[in-house]
Amino acid sequence: MATKKPFAEGTSVSVDASVQELKKMLEKYGIEEYLTHQKKNQTIVAFKLHGRGFRFTVPMPDPEAKRFVYVPGSTYRKRTAAQQEEAYKKEVARRWRVLVMEIKARLVAIDEGWAAFEEQFLDETLLPDGRTVKEWVNSEFTQVQLEGKLPNVPLLPPGT
Numbered sequence: 001m002a003t004k005k006p007f008a009e010g011t012s013v014s015v016d017a018s019v020q021e022l023k024k025m026l027e028k029y030g031i032e033e034y035l036t037h038q039k040k041n042q043t044i045v046a047f048k049l050h051g052r053g054f055r056f057t058v059p060m061p062d063p064e065a066k067r068f069v070y071v072p073g074s075t076y077r078k079r080t081a082a083q084q085e086e087a088y089k090k091e092v093a094r095r096w097r098v099l100v101m102e103i104k105a106r107l108v109a110i111d112e113g114w115a116a117f118e119e120q121f122l123d124e125t126l127l128p129d130g131r132t133v134k135e136w137v138n139s140e141f142t143q144v145q146l147e148g149k150l151p152n153v154p155l156l157p158p159g160t
Contacts, residue, residue, distance in 0.1 A: 008097035010090070018096035025100075025107060043092075045099065047115065047121065047124075053126035058099050063088045 002150050013021075026047055029100065033048040046055040063160070068087045071077040079087065106120040118125070123134035131139075144150060 007101070011093055011097050013093060013097055015089075015093050015096050018093070018100050022100050022103060024135045025104060029107070029110075043099075048061065052118070052152070054121050054124045055126055055132055056099060056103070056124055057132075060095065061088065061091050109121055 003024060019036055025131055026034060026049075031047045031049050032051075033046075035044075035046050036042040037046075038060075040060070042060050043058045044055060045058070046053065048054070052137065055117060063084070066075075068084045068091070071079055109115050110117050110120055123132065123137075125133045127136055129136075
């Protein structure tokens with residue numbers, strides 16, 4: 001069985017180009033503020049629209065990970081420092097492409113009339129305590145699961 005190739009592997013689109021593309025897409029919807037923040041292990045993209053804040057957090061790879069340090073297919077041949085940096089930069093650029101495509105897909109669904117902006121971005125909506133709806137739901141859901149209170153719910157809604 002063939003190994004599945006990661007989305008956007010080998011992209012030639014730079015991180016800066018992806019950042020600008022994303023900002024331009026969101027500006028069409030009237031965003032009021034836009035920021036990106038890069039930490040060693042994550043990238044944050046946040047914006048405001050109609051007084052609501054939204055935040056996407058993208059995990060970034062560890063530059064010291066074996067897949068960057070060693071030649072592909074080898075566990076003993078190290079890449080040069082320049083090769084390691086290049087491999088890492090390519091992976092960061094790939095992850096930015098994934099983020100751009102995720103947000104673009106949500107915006108297409110809005111343009112098609114399938115959902116409102118607020119629905120498509122509900123999970124990334126910021127709550128007063130600084131968490132996203134997704135972070136809050138995940139913590140609440142985990143607690144319900146730990147308490148064994150998950151009901152057996154049918155996959156289809158009633159009447160279908």
